[in-house]
Amino acid sequence: MQILTTAAGLQAYTEQARSRGQRIGLVPTMGALHAGHLQLVQAARAECNEVVATVFVNPTQFNNPEDFRLYPRVPEADAELLAPAGCTALFVPSVAEIYPQPTVLKFDFGPLERVMEGAHRAGHFNGVATVVSKLFHLARPHRAYFGQKDWQQVAIVRQLVADLSFDLEIVARPTVREADGLAMSSRNRRLGPAARAAAPLLHQVLVAAAAQVRDGVAPAQVRAAAETALGQEPLIAPEYVEVADAQTLQPLETYVPGRAVVLCLAAHLGGVRLIDNVLVE
Numbered sequence: 001m002q003i004l005t006t007a008a009g010l011q012a013y014t015e016q017a018r019s020r021g022q023r024i025g026l027v028p029t030m031g032a033l034h035a036g037h038l039q040l041v042q043a044a045r046a047e048c049n050e051v052v053a054t055v056f057v058n059p060t061q062f063n064n065p066e067d068f069r070l071y072p073r074v075p076e077a078d079a080e081l082l083a084p085a086g087c088t089a090l091f092v093p094s095v096a097e098i099y100p101q102p103t104v105l106k107f108d109f110g111p112l113e114r115v116m117e118g119a120h121r122a123g124h125f126n127g128v129a130t131v132v133s134k135l136f137h138l139a140r141p142h143r144a145y146f147g148q149k150d151w152q153q154v155a156i157v158r159q160l161v162a163d164l165s166f167d168l169e170i171v172a173r174p175t176v177r178e179a180d181g182l183a184m185s186s187r188n189r190r191l192g193p194a195a196r197a198a199a200p201l202l203h204q205v206l207v208a209a210a211a212q213v214r215d216g217v218a219p220a221q222v223r224a225a226a227e228t229a230l231g232q233e234p235l236i237a238p239e240y241v242e243v244a245d246a247q248t249l250q251p252l253e254t255y256v257p258g259r260a261v262v263l264c265l266a267a268h269l270g271g272v273r274l275i276d277n278v279l280v281e
């Protein structure tokens with residue numbers, strides 16, 4: 001596995017691969033890798049000749065400086081996991097390499113970002129769109145792989161690709177879960193034992209809410225029941241629970257026949273913010 005640290009190095013590597021007719025899969029990450037990331041790499045490996053993973057804790061997408069400071073960073077362990085999973089190149093740039101100068105461009109994804117993560121984390125999707133655009137320009141992948149745990153991020157990135165005519169395909173892969181249902185996340189490493197023990201409730205609440213949606217229980221009641229269930233665990237502070245259209249992400253007041261619903265939540269557990277979602281088709 002080639003280790004690349006400069007933008008020019010990444011460009012040269014992927015341009016050479018392209019000129020040899022290789023298909024390039026890009027797996028953008030912020031590191032502290034888990035089985036969910038490795039499944040993205042494996043999926044890319046199955047579909048592309050070159051798999052470029054990126055590990056970059058992107059400062060511009062953090063609205064909370066403490067969250068950025070505490071975000072887990074384990075570069076050596078990440079590199080050791082990537083090669084056996086099928087990664088052929090790892091891009092680990094410095095902040096100065098990605099942001100040689102402050103960016104001034106601002107993205108506005110309209111209604112897609114006025115809800116959930118976008119509403120609760122000011123500037124978050126601007127930072128995501130900025131760094132993802134840079135990575136797409138530098139690596140020019142044929143496909144880029146993202147996890148569905150970040151459902152809204154996938155929708156935003158798809159919009160970005162459509163609006164800016166990036167010549168690539170976005171592949172979204174299902175959330176990978178621990179045996180007790182907790183969605184894998186780099187932030188799970190920061191959970192203390194008590195918070196970790198409470199954390200599976202997030203998924204349990206979503207599963208119960210999904211059953212209610214299938215039974216036709218009104219969205220407002222589904223939201224309220226989920227908030228009540230989360231509120232019964234003193235270690236969990238819910239930030240939002242949403243019953244939304246899976247494509248537009250807009251909160252639902254009633255169900256529209258034939259349209260998928262996504263149930264999303266964000267909650268704080270002992271100072272760690274986690275998100276999760278479940279799709280009801």
Ligand code: PAF
Pocket residue numbers: 028029030056058061128131132150153
């Ligand atoms: O999902 C993430 O880890 C990040 O938001 C991403 C896509 C790597 C951009 O920094």
